Amino acid sequence: MSANGTDNSTSKKPPSPSPLRFSKFFQSNMRILVTGGAGFIGSHLVDKLMENEKNEVIVVDNYFTGTKDNLKKWIGHPRFELIRHDVTEPLLIEVDQIYHLACPASPIFYKYNPVKTIKTNVIGTLNMLGLAKRVGARILLTSTSEVYGDPLEHPQTESYWGNVNPIGVRSCYDEGKRVAETLMFDYHRQHGIEIRIARIFNTYGPRMNIDDGRVVSNFIAQALRNEPLTVQLPGTQTRSFCYVSDMVDGLIRLMEGENTGPINIGNPGEFTMLELAESVKELINPEVKISLVENTPDDPRQRKPDITKAKEVLGWEPKVKLRDGLPLMEEDFRQRLGVPKKN
Numbered sequence: 001m002s003a004n005g006t007d008n009s010t011s012k013k014p015p016s017p018s019p020l021r022f023s024k025f026f027q028s029n030m031r032i033l034v035t036g037g038a039g040f041i042g043s044h045l046v047d048k049l050m051e052n053e054k055n056e057v058i059v060v061d062n063y064f065t066g067t068k069d070n071l072k073k074w075i076g077h078p079r080f081e082l083i084r085h086d087v088t089e090p091l092l093i094e095v096d097q098i099y100h101l102a103c104p105a106s107p108i109f110y111k112y113n114p115v116k117t118i119k120t121n122v123i124g125t126l127n128m129l130g131l132a133k134r135v136g137a138r139i140l141l142t143s144t145s146e147v148y149g150d151p152l153e154h155p156q157t158e159s160y161w162g163n164v165n166p167i168g169v170r171s172c173y174d175e176g177k178r179v180a181e182t183l184m185f186d187y188h189r190q191h192g193i194e195i196r197i198a199r200i201f202n203t204y205g206p207r208m209n210i211d212d213g214r215v216v217s218n219f220i221a222q223a224l225r226n227e228p229l230t231v232q233l234p235g236t237q238t239r240s241f242c243y244v245s246d247m248v249d250g251l252i253r254l255m256e257g258e259n260t261g262p263i264n265i266g267n268p269g270e271f272t273m274l275e276l277a278e279s280v281k282e283l284i285n286p287e288v289k290i291s292l293v294e295n296t297p298d299d300p301r302q303r304k305p306d307i308t309k310a311k312e313v314l315g316w317e318p319k320v321k322l323r324d325g326l327p328l329m330e331e332d333f334r335q336r337l338g339v340p341k342k343n
């Protein structure tokens with residue numbers, strides 16, 4: 001029986017770490033690779049990892065949706081390296097841990113070049129697992145609540161297998177992440193790789209791209225520009241929003257803990273998109289209009305994580321409520337959009 005309590009056990013020992021790990025110089029340091037580290041969650045994760053003076057952090061990113069700006073405070077730091085690299089190509093470096101985040105996350109961007117999204121999830125994850133095997137690193141995959149598709153079980157527990165359209169316009173991402181999870185477990189069972197899988201639910205916070213296309217960033221940018229908040233029909237669909245600092249805390253606990261996952265990491269507070277629009281209106285711009293617009297195909301109708309496992313296994317639960325997180329994000333968007341707060 002494996003750490004996640006299911007029949008995923010492996011009799012294989014993990015491969016030995018590189019001999020360099022045992023040399024005097026390396027003993028005090030942990031070398032951590034963050035793929036997709038120039039993106040939204042990745043750059044916040046890098047900030048947190050860099051706080052520990054024993055960590056050396058290497059970011060690889062192809063800058064499809066991320067930017068060097070998100071990492072500017074670390075560029076030139078002796079414990080930090082940034083490499084332009086696409087994870088669909090093999091990578092040969094020596095590391096102890098891999099946080100594998102590289103993949104566009106906003107539906108607009110992952111649907112833009114769906115074949116590339118699948119390659120990123122499948123070939124990219126294979127490459128990172130190959131690296132983990134070669135150097136004996138532990139690897140964490142940021143999977144998604146989208147593996148549950150349009151869920152028929154509510155709230156979603158990790159044992160739910162999901163309701164995913166295999167041929168729809170979201171499938172490149174949903175099915176790509178499902179295959180990525182399969183690859184993680186096959187490498188674990190077949191080669192003894194140490195794996196961790198987080199199923200992340202909608203996360204928001206400072207540094208999201210202004211034109212990212214996801215709902216929280218859209219509504220905040222629209223409220224600040226005094227443009228109508230575009231609620232996609234029917235508006236009664238629900239999501240659960242996690243503030244980014246809570247997410248980063250959950251990911252690090254998962255990496256450092258003993259459980260393979262998958263583990264849901266998200267905030268169980270559940271809101272309809274109309275409720276979210278009303279909150280943004282009330283907190284940021286009471287004058288703004290709300291307009292109902294067409295939705296896109298296969299939009300999940302409800303989503304809420306059951307976080308019992310995260311609480312039990314990681315001792316983790318989110319701390320930041322939506323009403324407290326939205327103003328923190330507003331601050332950052334005001335600065336970037338050049339819209340100061342009126343007194």
Ligand SMILES: NC(=O)c1ccc[n+]([C@@H]2O[C@H](COP(=O)([O-])OP(=O)(O)OC[C@H]3O[C@@H](n4cnc5c(N)ncnc54)[C@H](O)[C@@H]3O)[C@@H](O)[C@H]2O)c1
Nearest residue numbers: 036038039040041062064065066086087103105200202203
């Ligand atoms: N933010 C969320 O709500 C959410 C929810 C569920 C899962 N996730 C997962 O978390 C991870 C990070 O999400 P995010 O919100 O920070 O997204 P993001 O788009 O801001 O960041 C993704 C990063 O990966 C990079 N990237 C994309 N394809 C790449 C490739 N082929 N090679 C190298 N780099 C590549 C991008 O340039 C970007 O910097 C993703 O794996 C995403 O699927 C996020």
Ligand SMILES: O=c1ccn([C@@H]2O[C@H](COP(=O)(O)OP(=O)(O)O[C@H]3OC[C@@H](O)[C@H](O)[C@H]3O)[C@@H](O)[C@H]2O)c(=O)[nH]1
Nearest residue numbers: 105106107144146202214215218230231232237273299
């Ligand atoms: O302007 C908008 C944008 C979106 N929406 C709605 O808001 C809801 C959330 O949409 P988002 O685009 O923010 O994100 P989704 O929940 O569809 O996918 C998200 O969750 C899981 C992650 O893996 C994905 O990476 C992430 O994008 C949807 O119901 C959508 O119809 C609006 O009402 N208006």
